[in-house]
Amino acid sequence: MKKAFFYVTAVLTGLPVSAVAQGLPFHTESALTTAFEQRGVRFLSSLATRGDITAVTSKVAFLPWAPSRKLTTRIVIPVVYKEMNTGSPNSNSRFGAGDLSLAAKWAFFTNDRPGGTTRLAVVASGTLPTGTTDPKFDAVGNEIRALRLGGGAPSGGLLLAATVLRGRFGLTADVGHTVSGTDAGYRTGEATRYDVALSLRFPDRIQTIRTRTAQLYLEWNGVFSTRSDSPAGVIGDSGGHIAFLSPGVQLVVLPQFLIEASVQIPVVQDFNGSQPTFGTRYATGARVLFF
Amino acid sequence: MSQVLVNYFTKTGAKMTKRKSIALPLAVLAGATAIPTAANAQMAEHKHEHDGGTESHHTMVNPILAGANLILRVDGMSCPFCAFGLEKRIREIAEVDTVVVNLSDGVVAIRKIEGAEIDDELLMETVTDAGFSLREITRPEGE
Numbered sequence: 001m002k003k004a005f006f007y008v009t010a011v012l013t014g015l016p017v018s019a020v021a022q023g024l025p026f027h028t029e030s031a032l033t034t035a036f037e038q039r040g041v042r043f044l045s046s047l048a049t050r051g052d053i054t055a056v057t058s059k060v061a062f063l064p065w066a067p068s069r070k071l072t073t074r075i076v077i078p079v080v081y082k083e084m085n086t087g088s089p090n091s092n093s094r095f096g097a098g099d100l101s102l103a104a105k106w107a108f109f110t111n112d113r114p115g116g117t118t119r120l121a122v123v124a125s126g127t128l129p130t131g132t133t134d135p136k137f138d139a140v141g142n143e144i145r146a147l148r149l150g151g152g153a154p155s156g157g158l159l160l161a162a163t164v165l166r167g168r169f170g171l172t173a174d175v176g177h178t179v180s181g182t183d184a185g186y187r188t189g190e191a192t193r194y195d196v197a198l199s200l201r202f203p204d205r206i207q208t209i210r211t212r213t214a215q216l217y218l219e220w221n222g223v224f225s226t227r228s229d230s231p232a233g234v235i236g237d238s239g240g241h242i243a244f245l246s247p248g249v250q251l252v253v254l255p256q257f258l259i260e261a262s263v264q265i266p267v268v269q270d271f272n273g274s275q276p277t278f279g280t281r282y283a284t285g286a287r288v289l290f291f
Numbered sequence: 292m293s294q295v296l297v298n299y300f301t302k303t304g305a306k307m308t309k310r311k312s313i314a315l316p317l318a319v320l321a322g323a324t325a326i327p328t329a330a331n332a333q334m335a336e337h338k339h340e341h342d343g344g345t346e347s348h349h350t351m352v353n354p355i356l357a358g359a360n361l362i363l364r365v366d367g368m369s370c371p372f373c374a375f376g377l378e379k380r381i382r383e384i385a386e387v388d389t390v391v392v393n394l395s396d397g398v399v400a401i402r403k404i405e406g407a408e409i410d411d412e413l414l415m416e417t418v419t420d421a422g423f424s425l426r427e428i429t430r431p432e433g434e
Contacts (some may be wrong), residue, residue: 024370032373033422069422112367114397163371167395201370206394208355209378210370217398255375289375 024263025197025284027221029174029199031121031144033072033107043284051276053146056081057098062291070108080131080149092138092147098131099150105161111210116166122158123176127151129183145186152183159193169216170199185231191238192221192224219246227272240271242278256289336422346415357393361409363399364427365418368392384409384417 009242024030027249042061047054060079065130066072078098103125111118133142173196180188197219206213222243248262258271271277339363364426376390381390381399386407389401399418403409418425 024372062355069420110367110424114364114366114426115395116369117367126300167369170369202327204395206371209374209392211371211394213372252371255378258372289371289372 021037024170024215024250025172025195025199025217025219026250026260026285027219027244027246027264028195028197029123029161029176030172030271031107031119031157031161032117033066033069033105033119033121040287040289041254042287044283044284046281046283049283052084053110053276054083054085059098070110071103071104071106073102076103078131082147084147092136092144094132094136094147094149095134096149098129100130101125101127117163119163120167121162122164123163123174125157125159125178127155129153129181133183151188152178153181153187155180155188157191168201168204170197170201172197172199173232175283182229187229188228189226189228190224194222194224196220213252215250215252217246217247217248217250219261219262220244222268223248237271237273240275241268242266242271243268244278244281248283257286260284314363347365353392356389356402358402359391359400359431360403361401362429362431363401363414363418364424364429365397365399366424366426368423369396370394373422375420375424380417380421396432404429412430 006111024032038064043059044061045056045058046165047056049055057078059079061074061076063072063074073092077100079096080098081093081095082216083093105121105123107121109118109120129150129152131148131152132148133148133152136147138144149201155178157176157178159174161174162172164171173194176192177192178193180190180192197217200216202213202214202216220243222241224241225239226238245267246262246264248260250258250260253260261284262282264283266278266280269277294376296408310365363379368377371394377399378390381387386404386409387401388404389402392398393400401409414428415425
Protein backbone atom coordinates (compact mmCIF):
# COMPACT_ATOMS: atom_id res chain seq x y z
CA MET A 1 0.00 0.00 0.00
CA LYS A 2 2.96 2.30 0.61
CA LYS A 3 3.77 2.17 -3.08
CA ALA A 4 0.25 3.12 -3.88
CA PHE A 5 0.52 6.19 -1.72
CA PHE A 6 3.37 7.33 -3.88
CA TYR A 7 1.16 7.15 -6.89
CA VAL A 8 -1.57 9.00 -5.07
CA THR A 9 0.87 11.79 -4.44
CA ALA A 10 1.76 11.89 -8.08
CA VAL A 11 -1.82 12.14 -9.19
CA LEU A 12 -2.84 14.72 -6.64
CA THR A 13 0.11 16.96 -7.27
CA GLY A 14 1.43 15.92 -10.65
CA LEU A 15 -1.12 17.41 -13.01
CA PRO A 16 0.12 20.96 -13.18
CA VAL A 17 -1.58 21.78 -16.43
CA SER A 18 -5.08 20.51 -15.81
CA ALA A 19 -5.56 22.43 -12.61
CA VAL A 20 -4.63 25.76 -14.08
CA ALA A 21 -6.32 25.75 -17.46
CA GLN A 22 -6.76 29.40 -18.33
CA GLY A 23 -9.23 29.27 -21.16
CA LEU A 24 -12.91 29.41 -20.53
CA PRO A 25 -13.46 25.71 -19.85
CA PHE A 26 -12.84 24.72 -16.27
CA HIS A 27 -10.33 21.91 -16.62
CA THR A 28 -9.59 21.79 -20.33
CA GLU A 29 -6.82 23.98 -21.64
CA SER A 30 -8.06 26.53 -24.13
CA ALA A 31 -6.29 27.90 -27.18
CA LEU A 32 -7.56 31.41 -26.40
CA THR A 33 -4.98 33.97 -25.43
CA THR A 34 -7.16 37.02 -25.05
CA ALA A 35 -8.09 39.26 -22.15
CA PHE A 36 -7.79 36.96 -19.16
CA GLU A 37 -4.51 35.52 -20.28
CA GLN A 38 -3.06 38.94 -20.76
CA ARG A 39 -4.12 40.55 -17.50
CA GLY A 40 -5.78 38.35 -14.97
CA VAL A 41 -5.73 36.29 -11.85
CA ARG A 42 -7.47 33.01 -11.27
CA PHE A 43 -8.34 31.59 -7.87
CA LEU A 44 -9.13 27.93 -7.68
CA SER A 45 -9.81 25.54 -4.81
CA SER A 46 -10.37 21.85 -5.20
CA LEU A 47 -11.17 18.93 -2.96
CA ALA A 48 -9.92 15.54 -4.06
CA THR A 49 -9.96 12.18 -2.38
CA ARG A 50 -8.30 8.93 -3.16
CA GLY A 51 -8.20 6.05 -0.77
CA ASP A 52 -7.39 7.39 2.68
CA ILE A 53 -5.99 10.64 1.37
CA THR A 54 -7.93 13.86 1.13
CA ALA A 55 -6.30 16.86 -0.49
CA VAL A 56 -7.54 20.41 -0.53
CA THR A 57 -5.61 22.55 -2.95
CA SER A 58 -5.97 26.28 -3.40
CA LYS A 59 -4.17 27.86 -6.31
CA VAL A 60 -3.56 31.36 -7.45
CA ALA A 61 -2.63 31.77 -11.09
CA PHE A 62 -1.02 35.00 -12.28
CA LEU A 63 -0.53 36.09 -15.84
CA PRO A 64 2.57 38.20 -15.49
CA TRP A 65 3.77 38.65 -19.02
CA ALA A 66 2.10 38.72 -22.42
CA PRO A 67 4.51 40.09 -24.99
CA SER A 68 1.96 39.68 -27.76
CA ARG A 69 -1.55 38.48 -28.26
CA LYS A 70 -0.13 35.17 -29.42
CA LEU A 71 2.23 34.56 -26.53
CA THR A 72 1.22 34.57 -22.89
CA THR A 73 2.77 33.26 -19.69
CA ARG A 74 1.49 32.25 -16.30
CA ILE A 75 2.68 31.35 -12.83
CA VAL A 76 0.69 29.15 -10.50
CA ILE A 77 1.26 29.17 -6.75
CA PRO A 78 -0.50 26.37 -4.89
CA VAL A 79 -1.22 25.97 -1.21
CA VAL A 80 -2.06 22.42 -0.21
CA TYR A 81 -3.67 20.71 2.77
CA LYS A 82 -3.44 16.95 2.87
CA GLU A 83 -4.89 14.56 5.35
CA MET A 84 -4.66 10.84 5.69
CA ASN A 85 -7.57 9.46 7.64
CA THR A 86 -7.13 5.85 8.55
CA GLY A 87 -9.56 5.96 11.41
CA SER A 88 -6.73 5.22 13.77
CA PRO A 89 -4.22 7.21 15.82
CA ASN A 90 -2.01 7.10 12.75
CA SER A 91 -4.12 9.74 11.02
CA ASN A 92 -1.91 12.53 9.82
CA SER A 93 -2.08 15.81 7.98
CA ARG A 94 0.11 18.46 6.41
CA PHE A 95 -0.32 22.00 5.18
CA GLY A 96 1.95 24.26 3.16
CA ALA A 97 3.15 25.36 -0.22
CA GLY A 98 2.90 23.04 -3.18
CA ASP A 99 4.98 22.93 -6.32
CA LEU A 100 5.22 26.17 -8.27
CA SER A 101 4.37 25.80 -11.94
CA LEU A 102 5.22 27.97 -14.91
CA ALA A 103 3.73 27.90 -18.37
CA ALA A 104 3.88 29.69 -21.69
CA LYS A 105 1.21 29.53 -24.36
CA TRP A 106 1.77 30.27 -28.01
CA ALA A 107 -1.31 30.62 -30.20
CA PHE A 108 0.03 29.67 -33.60
CA PHE A 109 -3.21 29.55 -35.55
CA THR A 110 -6.18 31.92 -35.52
CA ASN A 111 -9.15 31.99 -37.84
CA ASP A 112 -11.68 34.57 -36.65
CA ARG A 113 -15.18 34.88 -38.04
CA PRO A 114 -18.28 36.80 -37.05
CA GLY A 115 -19.30 35.60 -33.61
CA GLY A 116 -16.73 32.87 -33.48
CA THR A 117 -13.18 31.78 -33.81
CA THR A 118 -11.00 28.74 -34.36
CA ARG A 119 -7.65 28.71 -32.61
CA LEU A 120 -4.78 26.36 -31.96
CA ALA A 121 -2.09 26.80 -29.35
CA VAL A 122 0.78 24.95 -27.75
CA VAL A 123 1.49 25.20 -24.05
CA ALA A 124 4.88 24.44 -22.55
CA SER A 125 4.77 24.03 -18.79
CA GLY A 126 7.07 23.07 -16.00
CA THR A 127 6.77 22.40 -12.29
CA LEU A 128 9.46 23.29 -9.81
CA PRO A 129 9.93 21.19 -6.65
CA THR A 130 9.08 23.99 -4.25
CA GLY A 131 6.54 21.98 -2.26
CA THR A 132 7.30 20.53 1.13
CA THR A 133 8.84 17.09 1.02
CA ASP A 134 9.69 16.67 4.71
CA PRO A 135 8.86 13.08 5.53
CA LYS A 136 5.90 12.01 7.60
CA PHE A 137 6.08 8.55 9.09
CA ASP A 138 3.50 6.02 10.08
CA ALA A 139 3.45 4.09 13.37
CA VAL A 140 6.06 1.62 12.20
CA GLY A 141 8.41 4.23 10.80
CA ASN A 142 7.61 4.05 7.09
CA GLU A 143 7.33 7.33 5.25
CA ILE A 144 3.88 8.25 4.02
CA ARG A 145 4.91 9.72 0.69
CA ALA A 146 1.36 10.53 -0.22
CA LEU A 147 1.39 13.26 2.41
CA ARG A 148 4.19 15.14 0.68
CA LEU A 149 2.99 18.46 -0.61
CA GLY A 150 5.50 18.57 -3.42
CA GLY A 151 6.61 16.08 -6.00
CA GLY A 152 10.24 16.48 -4.99
CA ALA A 153 11.41 16.69 -8.57
CA PRO A 154 10.82 19.03 -11.49
CA SER A 155 8.49 18.07 -14.28
CA GLY A 156 7.87 19.42 -17.74
CA GLY A 157 5.15 19.07 -20.30
CA LEU A 158 3.97 20.04 -23.73
CA LEU A 159 0.33 20.37 -24.69
CA LEU A 160 -1.66 21.11 -27.83
CA ALA A 161 -4.98 22.92 -27.41
CA ALA A 162 -7.76 23.64 -29.87
CA THR A 163 -10.76 25.90 -29.39
CA VAL A 164 -13.72 26.35 -31.72
CA LEU A 165 -16.34 28.93 -30.76
CA ARG A 166 -19.51 29.50 -32.79
CA GLY A 167 -21.88 31.90 -31.14
CA ARG A 168 -23.19 30.32 -27.97
CA PHE A 169 -21.54 26.96 -28.62
CA GLY A 170 -17.97 26.03 -27.88
CA LEU A 171 -15.73 23.02 -28.33
CA THR A 172 -12.33 22.86 -26.71
CA ALA A 173 -9.90 19.96 -26.64
CA ASP A 174 -6.34 19.34 -25.63
CA VAL A 175 -3.76 16.60 -25.50
CA GLY A 176 -0.52 16.85 -23.60
CA HIS A 177 2.37 14.88 -22.20
CA THR A 178 4.23 15.40 -18.92
CA VAL A 179 7.55 13.93 -17.86
CA SER A 180 8.84 14.07 -14.27
CA GLY A 181 12.33 14.07 -12.90
CA THR A 182 13.78 11.75 -10.27
CA ASP A 183 13.75 12.40 -6.52
CA ALA A 184 15.92 10.07 -4.43
CA GLY A 185 15.30 7.23 -6.81
CA TYR A 186 11.58 7.88 -7.14
CA ARG A 187 10.19 9.02 -10.45
CA THR A 188 6.57 9.61 -11.26
CA GLY A 189 5.40 7.88 -14.42
CA GLU A 190 4.93 9.84 -17.61
CA ALA A 191 1.42 11.21 -18.00
CA THR A 192 -0.55 11.80 -21.16
CA ARG A 193 -3.65 13.89 -20.58
CA TYR A 194 -6.54 14.46 -22.91
CA ASP A 195 -9.55 16.69 -22.40
CA VAL A 196 -12.66 17.60 -24.32
CA ALA A 197 -15.10 20.33 -23.29
CA LEU A 198 -18.46 21.27 -24.73
CA SER A 199 -19.97 24.59 -23.72
CA LEU A 200 -23.28 26.32 -24.06
CA ARG A 201 -23.83 29.98 -23.25
CA PHE A 202 -26.95 31.62 -21.85
CA PRO A 203 -28.43 33.84 -23.05
CA ASP A 204 -27.95 33.16 -26.71
CA ARG A 205 -27.68 36.82 -27.68
CA ILE A 206 -25.53 39.29 -25.79
CA GLN A 207 -26.41 42.89 -26.44
CA THR A 208 -23.33 44.28 -24.74
CA ILE A 209 -20.48 42.75 -22.83
CA ARG A 210 -22.19 44.06 -19.69
CA THR A 211 -24.83 41.38 -20.20
CA ARG A 212 -24.55 38.82 -17.45
CA THR A 213 -24.04 35.38 -18.88
CA ALA A 214 -23.80 31.80 -17.74
CA GLN A 215 -21.86 29.06 -19.41
CA LEU A 216 -22.62 25.39 -18.94
CA TYR A 217 -19.80 22.94 -19.48
CA LEU A 218 -19.53 19.24 -19.89
CA GLU A 219 -15.96 18.06 -19.89
CA TRP A 220 -14.17 14.74 -20.20
CA ASN A 221 -10.81 14.86 -18.46
CA GLY A 222 -8.55 11.85 -18.80
CA VAL A 223 -4.98 10.89 -17.98
CA PHE A 224 -2.95 7.86 -19.00
CA SER A 225 0.06 7.28 -16.75
CA THR A 226 2.93 4.89 -17.05
CA ARG A 227 4.26 3.06 -14.01
CA SER A 228 6.40 5.00 -11.59
CA ASP A 229 9.91 4.02 -10.51
CA SER A 230 11.36 3.60 -7.05
CA PRO A 231 14.87 2.71 -5.86
CA ALA A 232 13.65 -0.88 -5.68
CA GLY A 233 12.47 -0.86 -9.29
CA VAL A 234 9.26 -0.24 -11.15
CA ILE A 235 6.22 0.17 -8.93
CA GLY A 236 3.73 -2.36 -10.19
CA ASP A 237 0.83 -0.76 -8.40
CA SER A 238 1.10 2.54 -10.21
CA GLY A 239 0.00 4.05 -13.49
CA GLY A 240 -3.11 3.43 -15.51
CA HIS A 241 -6.04 5.34 -16.92
CA ILE A 242 -8.26 7.71 -15.01
CA ALA A 243 -11.04 9.77 -16.57
CA PHE A 244 -13.58 12.14 -15.12
CA LEU A 245 -16.87 13.38 -16.46
CA SER A 246 -16.99 16.99 -15.36
CA PRO A 247 -20.12 19.12 -15.52
CA GLY A 248 -19.53 22.72 -14.56
CA VAL A 249 -20.98 26.19 -14.63
CA GLN A 250 -19.47 29.64 -14.95
CA LEU A 251 -21.25 32.86 -14.19
CA VAL A 252 -19.85 36.00 -15.77
CA VAL A 253 -21.07 38.44 -13.17
CA LEU A 254 -19.15 41.35 -14.63
CA PRO A 255 -17.12 41.54 -17.83
CA GLN A 256 -13.99 41.36 -15.70
CA PHE A 257 -15.20 38.91 -13.07
CA LEU A 258 -16.56 35.41 -13.15
CA ILE A 259 -17.20 32.65 -10.66
CA GLU A 260 -17.20 28.98 -11.46
CA ALA A 261 -17.84 25.56 -10.02
CA SER A 262 -17.31 22.06 -11.26
CA VAL A 263 -17.76 18.47 -10.17
CA GLN A 264 -15.49 15.75 -11.50
CA ILE A 265 -17.04 12.32 -11.39
CA PRO A 266 -14.61 9.45 -11.94
CA VAL A 267 -15.98 7.24 -14.70
CA VAL A 268 -12.86 5.31 -15.71
CA GLN A 269 -10.41 3.96 -13.15
CA ASP A 270 -8.40 1.38 -14.97
CA PHE A 271 -5.26 1.14 -12.85
CA ASN A 272 -2.28 -1.15 -12.92
CA GLY A 273 -2.16 -3.56 -10.04
CA SER A 274 -3.94 -2.72 -6.81
CA GLN A 275 -4.51 0.95 -6.20
CA PRO A 276 -7.00 3.00 -4.21
CA THR A 277 -9.78 4.57 -6.22
CA PHE A 278 -10.65 8.21 -6.69
CA GLY A 279 -13.68 9.85 -5.21
CA THR A 280 -15.66 12.64 -6.78
CA ARG A 281 -13.67 15.87 -6.96
CA TYR A 282 -15.10 19.31 -6.38
CA ALA A 283 -13.71 22.62 -7.50
CA THR A 284 -14.75 26.23 -7.19
CA GLY A 285 -13.03 29.34 -8.37
CA ALA A 286 -13.09 32.90 -9.59
CA ARG A 287 -11.30 34.79 -12.33
CA VAL A 288 -10.60 38.48 -12.23
CA LEU A 289 -9.28 40.75 -14.94
CA PHE A 290 -7.01 43.57 -13.84
CA PHE A 291 -6.24 46.38 -16.24
CA MET B 292 -6.61 34.58 -49.53
CA SER B 293 -8.96 37.21 -50.76
CA GLN B 294 -9.01 40.87 -50.11
CA VAL B 295 -11.95 42.87 -49.04
CA LEU B 296 -12.66 46.47 -49.77
CA VAL B 297 -13.34 48.30 -46.60
CA ASN B 298 -15.70 51.14 -47.23
CA TYR B 299 -16.27 54.04 -45.02
CA PHE B 300 -17.59 57.53 -45.24
CA THR B 301 -15.83 60.72 -44.48
CA LYS B 302 -17.32 63.68 -42.72
CA THR B 303 -18.45 65.11 -46.03
CA GLY B 304 -20.05 61.87 -47.07
CA ALA B 305 -17.55 61.25 -49.86
CA LYS B 306 -16.96 57.55 -50.25
CA MET B 307 -13.43 56.33 -49.72
CA THR B 308 -12.01 52.90 -50.24
CA LYS B 309 -9.19 51.24 -48.42
CA ARG B 310 -7.72 47.79 -48.96
CA LYS B 311 -7.27 45.44 -46.05
CA SER B 312 -5.75 41.99 -46.33
CA ILE B 313 -8.42 40.06 -44.52
CA ALA B 314 -9.80 36.78 -45.75
CA LEU B 315 -13.58 36.64 -45.76
CA PRO B 316 -16.32 34.35 -46.94
CA LEU B 317 -18.28 35.57 -49.95
CA ALA B 318 -21.37 35.86 -47.86
CA VAL B 319 -19.64 38.28 -45.59
CA LEU B 320 -18.26 40.22 -48.52
CA ALA B 321 -21.77 40.67 -49.81
CA GLY B 322 -22.78 42.32 -46.57
CA ALA B 323 -19.57 44.17 -45.94
CA THR B 324 -21.11 47.59 -45.76
CA ALA B 325 -24.10 46.57 -43.69
CA ILE B 326 -24.32 46.72 -39.94
CA PRO B 327 -25.33 43.40 -38.40
CA THR B 328 -28.77 42.37 -37.31
CA ALA B 329 -29.49 44.40 -34.21
CA ALA B 330 -28.20 47.56 -35.77
CA ASN B 331 -30.04 46.91 -39.02
CA ALA B 332 -33.32 47.29 -37.23
CA GLN B 333 -32.68 50.97 -36.79
CA MET B 334 -30.74 51.69 -39.90
CA ALA B 335 -32.45 53.53 -42.74
CA GLU B 336 -31.19 53.43 -46.30
CA HIS B 337 -31.57 56.61 -48.34
CA LYS B 338 -29.84 58.67 -51.00
CA HIS B 339 -27.69 61.78 -50.85
CA GLU B 340 -26.33 64.21 -53.38
CA HIS B 341 -22.54 64.21 -53.46
CA ASP B 342 -19.94 65.95 -55.59
CA GLY B 343 -19.73 62.91 -57.78
CA GLY B 344 -23.48 62.42 -58.08
CA THR B 345 -26.16 60.54 -56.23
CA GLU B 346 -25.06 57.71 -54.03
CA SER B 347 -26.93 55.23 -51.89
CA HIS B 348 -25.71 54.44 -48.40
CA HIS B 349 -26.88 54.05 -44.83
CA THR B 350 -27.69 56.45 -42.08
CA MET B 351 -26.71 55.11 -38.70
CA VAL B 352 -29.01 55.37 -35.74
CA ASN B 353 -26.99 53.02 -33.67
CA PRO B 354 -29.09 51.09 -31.15
CA ILE B 355 -26.28 50.39 -28.72
CA LEU B 356 -24.63 53.79 -28.62
CA ALA B 357 -26.42 56.97 -29.58
CA GLY B 358 -24.25 59.32 -31.58
CA ALA B 359 -21.68 56.70 -32.47
CA ASN B 360 -19.06 58.04 -34.88
CA LEU B 361 -17.34 54.79 -35.62
CA ILE B 362 -18.70 51.30 -36.06
CA LEU B 363 -16.20 48.46 -36.07
CA ARG B 364 -17.08 44.99 -37.17
CA VAL B 365 -14.84 42.66 -35.25
CA ASP B 366 -14.49 38.95 -35.86
CA GLY B 367 -13.60 36.39 -33.23
CA MET B 368 -15.64 37.70 -30.30
CA SER B 369 -17.58 34.95 -28.57
CA CYS B 370 -17.34 35.49 -24.85
CA PRO B 371 -17.77 38.62 -22.72
CA PHE B 372 -14.76 37.75 -20.67
CA CYS B 373 -12.59 37.86 -23.77
CA ALA B 374 -14.20 40.93 -25.30
CA PHE B 375 -13.66 43.01 -22.20
CA GLY B 376 -10.01 43.39 -23.12
CA LEU B 377 -10.99 44.90 -26.44
CA GLU B 378 -13.30 47.42 -24.84
CA LYS B 379 -10.61 48.38 -22.39
CA ARG B 380 -8.02 48.91 -25.08
CA ILE B 381 -10.28 51.04 -27.21
CA ARG B 382 -11.24 53.13 -24.22
CA GLU B 383 -7.58 53.87 -23.70
CA ILE B 384 -7.42 55.69 -27.03
CA ALA B 385 -7.29 59.35 -26.09
CA GLU B 386 -9.77 60.43 -28.78
CA VAL B 387 -12.45 57.97 -27.66
CA ASP B 388 -15.27 59.29 -25.51
CA THR B 389 -17.47 56.18 -25.19
CA VAL B 390 -17.29 52.64 -26.46
CA VAL B 391 -19.87 49.87 -26.38
CA VAL B 392 -19.27 46.29 -27.50
CA ASN B 393 -22.16 44.26 -28.87
CA LEU B 394 -20.93 40.73 -28.70
CA SER B 395 -23.61 38.84 -30.59
CA ASP B 396 -23.34 41.13 -33.59
CA GLY B 397 -19.59 41.50 -33.43
CA VAL B 398 -20.00 45.28 -33.38
CA VAL B 399 -18.00 47.87 -31.51
CA ALA B 400 -19.62 51.30 -31.45
CA ILE B 401 -17.40 54.26 -30.66
CA ARG B 402 -18.28 57.86 -29.91
CA LYS B 403 -15.32 60.15 -30.38
CA ILE B 404 -14.44 63.23 -28.44
CA GLU B 405 -15.88 66.13 -30.39
CA GLY B 406 -13.52 67.30 -33.10
CA ALA B 407 -11.08 64.43 -32.62
CA GLU B 408 -9.96 62.04 -35.33
CA ILE B 409 -9.04 58.39 -34.94
CA ASP B 410 -6.80 56.83 -37.51
CA ASP B 411 -7.86 53.54 -39.05
CA GLU B 412 -4.43 52.08 -38.54
CA LEU B 413 -4.69 52.75 -34.81
CA LEU B 414 -8.02 50.99 -34.67
CA MET B 415 -6.65 48.07 -36.60
CA GLU B 416 -3.67 47.81 -34.28
CA THR B 417 -5.83 48.08 -31.17
CA VAL B 418 -8.23 45.35 -32.23
CA THR B 419 -5.40 43.09 -33.32
CA ASP B 420 -3.52 43.57 -30.07
CA ALA B 421 -6.66 42.64 -28.16
CA GLY B 422 -6.67 39.31 -29.95
CA PHE B 423 -9.38 39.83 -32.53
CA SER B 424 -9.72 40.58 -36.24
CA LEU B 425 -11.00 43.90 -37.53
CA ARG B 426 -13.06 43.34 -40.63
CA GLU B 427 -14.65 46.68 -41.30
CA ILE B 428 -14.69 50.29 -40.18
CA THR B 429 -17.82 52.27 -40.86
CA ARG B 430 -18.07 55.99 -40.32
CA PRO B 431 -21.75 56.84 -40.21
CA GLU B 432 -23.13 59.72 -42.25
CA GLY B 433 -22.36 63.11 -40.91
CA GLU B 434 -19.05 62.12 -39.37
